[in-house]
Amino acid sequence: MKEFDAIVIGAGQAGIPLAKKLAKSGMSVALIEKRFVGGTCINDGCTPTKALVASARMAYLAGTLSEELGVDIPSYKLNFERVMARKNKIVGQFRAGSIKGLEATENLTLIYGEAKFVSDKVVAINSSTGDVYELTAKYILINTGCSPTVTKIEGIHEIKYLTSTSILELDEVPEHLLIVGGGYIGLEFGQMFGRFGAKVTIIEHSDRLLPHEDEDVCGVMTDIFKEEGIEVITQSKVTKFEKYGADRIRVTFTTSDDVQTRMCTHVLLASGRSPQTGNLGLENTAVTADDAGFIKVDDYLQTAVPNVFALGDVKGGPAFTHISYNDHLIIADHLIHGKKESIKGRLVPYCMFTDPQIGRIGITEEQAIASGVAHLVAHIPMRNVARAIETGETRGFMKAVVDKNTGLILGATIIGEQGGEIMTVLQMAMMGNITYSQIRFAIFAHPLYAESLNNLFMSLDA
Known part of the structure; x- marks a missing residue:
């Protein structure tokens, strides 16, 4: 048995920087x-x-938005092979860079293999x-992540279903892609x-897409998807898959x-x-997990085991990813510098990279109502934002x-071009305890999207 100071x-995105920081601090580290x-x-x-x-947006710009902007593009052709090759090249570059950084780190041993606990x-x-x-x-630091859930639906193992992992390896655009889940x-x-040219159907069991967002967010995104020819079916549960001929799948679902x-x-x-914990051997330890x-x-x-972290x-x-990265900062500070920081109450920003984007930080309007907090809601449609109109x-x-x-x-919730970037401006305001009134009267460069934060909070003047 070989002994290390730390096993990751x-x-x-938490394991890599944590292993490097611990190794650079002088610890002997095994990264598995x-x-x-x-x-x-x-x-x-x-x-x-x-x-x-990015490739899909280029197709949208060429096929849809170009006409509005006065640029006549009679036709365009999607080269899916080149689209996927570009994706693979970027992934390869990022992966190789990570490996190079690990291999150059003293006190760090990178091991390829599967880990299983024998004891604590x-x-x-x-x-x-x-x-x-x-x-x-x-x-011991556990950063094994998650993998796509394969829903138990009748006939699922009789078809060649896709997950968010395997769909990235397609060599052609599907003729008709049916998606189970509207998240x-x-x-x-x-x-x-x-x-890319596929016919798309989305089936969601809740009464709306994005059930964790406000109803108006769902409504806008549903309208956008329908405008782009995507079939959206809500309040429906997929119950059966069947092979139909050589290359078709029949999907049965129940509605209300x-x-x-x-x-x-x-x-x-x-x-x-x-979570990828099924083969981790947690049953051989005092580490506990929930039912999922x-x-x-x-x-x-x-x-539950001292000095074993997840x-x-x-x-x-x-x-x-950014939450994983913040997790590693908290543990690194604790193990290297003796600091003890809590994850409780930290801000959780995120961005969904649809087009337009959805950027969100803090609580939603519906959560504010449910909590009973005295609040105001500022709102401005993008059609009233100068930069949005110009572009x-x-x-x-x-x-x-x-x-x-x-x-x-x-x-805050921002639905729009660069919605995530606009949201981040408001996140910084939340971090600095800046009031909406200060933003209302702040000077922003014209005509940025951020400048319309003036107008957003002007809506509260009435």
């Missing part, structure tokens, strides 16, 4: 990765999907070379492949009124992600929830 299981360095973000998530979103502080490694051996360490993953892929079917060529399961398999941690990311998606909660990007709106008594911003 999973080379994701069973698949690809970079985790979901680089290999199956942010990097490849945003590269594809002993981990068995089934390496990619076929060797099996055990490691132990004072600190962030389903909407990003739905719009993307619709712009009856039972319906749709024929398609491809099915994407986009109804959630599950997410590892339970305290406000300082420590599990970071990123595997612990549940907001499943975003032809008038879909969406800006909305902010503010505390009626203090004037502080409690949350």
Whole structure:
């Protein structure tokens, strides 16, 4: 058995920087990765999907927006092979950069293999070379992330279904893509492949798309998707898949009124992600998990076992790369500098990269109402934003929830071109305790999107 100061299981967006920081502090560190360095973000998530979103937006600009802007593009041709090659090149660059940084770090040993706990502080490694051996360490950090959930639906294993991982390896655009799930993953892929030329149907079991967002957000996004020719079906549950001929799939689903079917060529399961803890051997430890398999941690990311921590998606909660990265900062400060910072109450910004984007921070209007806090809601449609009109990007709106008594911003949702960037301006205001009145009268460069934050909060003057 080989002993290290720290073992990091999973080379994701928390595991990589944490392993490097611990090693640079003088600790001996083993970083174990069973698949690809970079985790979901680089290999199956942010990097490849945003590269594809860029190609899809170019198709939209050429095929739709160009006419409004007075540029006549009679026709264009999508080269899907080149689209995917570009995506693969970018993923390869990011992954190679991560590996290079790890290999150049002293005191750090990168091990390819699958880790399984033998006891609280002993981990068995089934390496990619076929060797099996055990490691132990004072600190063990779990960053194994999540993988797509395969929903238990009749006939699912009789068809060649797609997940958010496998859809990234398609070599042609589906003729008709049916998506099960109307959340962030389903909407990003739905719009993307619709712009690539696929017919797209989205089936969501809730009464609206994006059920965790305000109703007006869902309404705007539903209208946008329908304008782009995407079929949106809500309050419906998929109950059965059947092969139909050589290359068709029949999908049966129940609505509030009856039972319906749709024929398609491809099915994407986009109804959630599950923690990768099933093969981790937690049953051999005192580490506890909830019924879904997410590892339970305290406000300082420590599990039920002292000095065993969980970071990123595997612990549940907001499943975003930037949250994983912040997790690693908290643990690094604790292990290296003795600081103890809590994850409780931290701001959670996020952006959905549909077109237009949805950027969100803090609480929603519906959450403010439910909590009973005295609040005001500032709202301005993008069609009244100068920059949006000038660029032809008038879909969406800006909305902010503010505390009626203090004037502080409690949350914001931005639907629009560069919605995430606009949201971040309001996030900075929340971090600095800047009131909406200060933003209302601030000087912003003209004619930025951010300048219309003046107008957004002017809506509260009445």
